[in-house]
Amino acid sequence: MTTPQLHRRFPALERTLPFLRLGDAPTPVRKLTGTGRDDLWCKDDSGYGSGGWGGNKVRKLEWLLPELRRRGVRTVLTVGATGTNWGLAATLYGRELGIDTVIALVDQPEDEHVREQLRRLRRSGATLHFTRSKPLTMAAAPWLFLRHARGLRLPSYLPAGGSAPIGVLGYVEAGLELGDQVEAGELPEPRCIVTAVGSGGTAAGLALGCALAGLRSQVLAVVVNETLPLATVDLTRLAGRAAAVLRRRGAAFDIPPPRLTSTRAHLGRGYGHHTTEATAAAQVAEAAGLHLDPVYTAKAFAAALTAAPDGPVLFLNTYGPRT
Ligand SMILES: Cc1ncc(COP(=O)(O)O)c(C=O)c1O
Structure with a gap:
C-alpha cells in the first residue's frame, strides 16, 4: 500500500503534507504463544523499513524527510x-x-x-x-x-x-492501520496497547491514530527514559500538537480525547539500565519469536505480560532489523 491512510481519509492532506513510503504497510499482527497469557498479540513494526534498517523511527521519517526536502x-x-x-x-x-x-x-x-x-x-x-x-x-x-x-x-x-509533531504522524498512521486490521477481523480490538516510550512520539501518535480510527483501546506508554518530560499530560499534549498539524493542513475531525496512560514502573535505575524483569521478559519474547532490545522493547514487553489482566493486550514491537 503506497498511499498513506491519512491521505485517503483526509484528501486535502495530499497537497499539504508530503509523504514518502519507506516500508511495507500494513505491518503484521499475530497472536503470541507460550508467554503465559493467552490474550497477548503483537503488531510487529520490526520489519518496517528498507536497506536493513527498520523499527519505529522509519514511520516518523516517512513524514519528516519529505517535509525537510520540501523546505530545501x-x-x-x-x-x-x-x-x-x-x-x-x-x-x-x-x-x-x-x-x-x-x-x-x-x-x-x-x-x-x-x-x-x-x-x-x-x-x-x-x-x-x-x-x-x-x-x-x-x-x-x-x-x-x-x-x-x-x-x-x-x-x-x-x-x-x-518526536516533532510531524514525526508523530508516523504513528497516527500506524493507529489507523490497526483500526483497519481490527475491522478486518485480523485481531480483536485491544483493551490495551503497550509500547516503549523514549521521546513520546510513538505512544502519542498511536493514541491519536486509535482515536481517529474509532478504537477504544487504551495506550499504555512504558517510559524508559527519565531525562525528558513523558508523563501522561506531556504525551497527551504531544498528541494534541500532532492533531493541530493535521487540522492546520486541512483535515477536519472531531474525536474523543486520545486514551493514553504513561507509567514509569519499568524504568528501573534509568535509561539504558537493565532490569531483571525486562531481561526475563526478553527471554519469554524470544521463545515467542520476538527479538527485543534491552533499552526499550524488553521493558515494554515486561509491562505487556502483566497489563490489563482482562485483555486482549497488544504489544507494539518497535525494535527494527539491523545489518
Ligand atoms: C526500539 C525503540 N523502541 C521504542 C522507542 C520509543 O519511541 P519514541 O521515541 O517515539 O518514544 C525507541 C526510540 O526512542 C526505540 O529505538
Missing part, C-alpha cells in the same frame, strides 16, 4: 544517546535524499548492544559530536549550529527520537 533542508542537527536508533535511522534514510545528519550524543550505560550501535553510527556517515550530557549539549548547541551552517543556512533541528 540539506543538513539536520539532532540529539540522542550513544546507542541512538533514531540518529542512525535519520542518517541512513536522510542520506538517500541528500540530507546530512549531525548528532550530538549524550552518554548512556555502555554494553555490547550500545557499542555495536556506535560502530554502526560511525559507519553511517553521520557527523558525531560527543557532548556527553544534556547540559553540555545545550551549552554546545550555538556552536554546533554555526559549525554546520552552509553559508547563511543553519542546520534544521530535529528533536530527540524524531
Whole structure:
C-alpha cells in the first residue's frame, strides 16, 4: 500500500503534507504463544523499513524527510544517546535524499548492544559530536549550529527520537492501520496497547491514530527514559500538537480525547539500565519469536505480560532489523 491512510481519509492532506513510503504497510499482527497469557498479540513494526534498517523511527521519517526536502533542508542537527536508533535511522534514510545528519550524543550505560550501535553510527556517515550530557549539549548547541551552517543556512533541528509533531504522524498512521486490521477481523480490538516510550512520539501518535480510527483501546506508554518530560499530560499534549498539524493542513475531525496512560514502573535505575524483569521478559519474547532490545522493547514487553489482566493486550514491537 503506497498511499498513506491519512491521505485517503483526509484528501486535502495530499497537497499539504508530503509523504514518502519507506516500508511495507500494513505491518503484521499475530497472536503470541507460550508467554503465559493467552490474550497477548503483537503488531510487529520490526520489519518496517528498507536497506536493513527498520523499527519505529522509519514511520516518523516517512513524514519528516519529505517535509525537510520540501523546505530545501540539506543538513539536520539532532540529539540522542550513544546507542541512538533514531540518529542512525535519520542518517541512513536522510542520506538517500541528500540530507546530512549531525548528532550530538549524550552518554548512556555502555554494553555490547550500545557499542555495536556506535560502530554502526560511525559507519553511517553521520557527523558525531560527543557532548556527553544534556547540559553540555545545550551549552554546545550555538556552536554546533554555526559549525554546520552552509553559508547563511543553519542546520534544521530535529528533536530527540524524531518526536516533532510531524514525526508523530508516523504513528497516527500506524493507529489507523490497526483500526483497519481490527475491522478486518485480523485481531480483536485491544483493551490495551503497550509500547516503549523514549521521546513520546510513538505512544502519542498511536493514541491519536486509535482515536481517529474509532478504537477504544487504551495506550499504555512504558517510559524508559527519565531525562525528558513523558508523563501522561506531556504525551497527551504531544498528541494534541500532532492533531493541530493535521487540522492546520486541512483535515477536519472531531474525536474523543486520545486514551493514553504513561507509567514509569519499568524504568528501573534509568535509561539504558537493565532490569531483571525486562531481561526475563526478553527471554519469554524470544521463545515467542520476538527479538527485543534491552533499552526499550524488553521493558515494554515486561509491562505487556502483566497489563490489563482482562485483555486482549497488544504489544507494539518497535525494535527494527539491523545489518
Ligand atoms: C526500539 C525503540 N523502541 C521504542 C522507542 C520509543 O519511541 P519514541 O521515541 O517515539 O518514544 C525507541 C526510540 O526512542 C526505540 O529505538
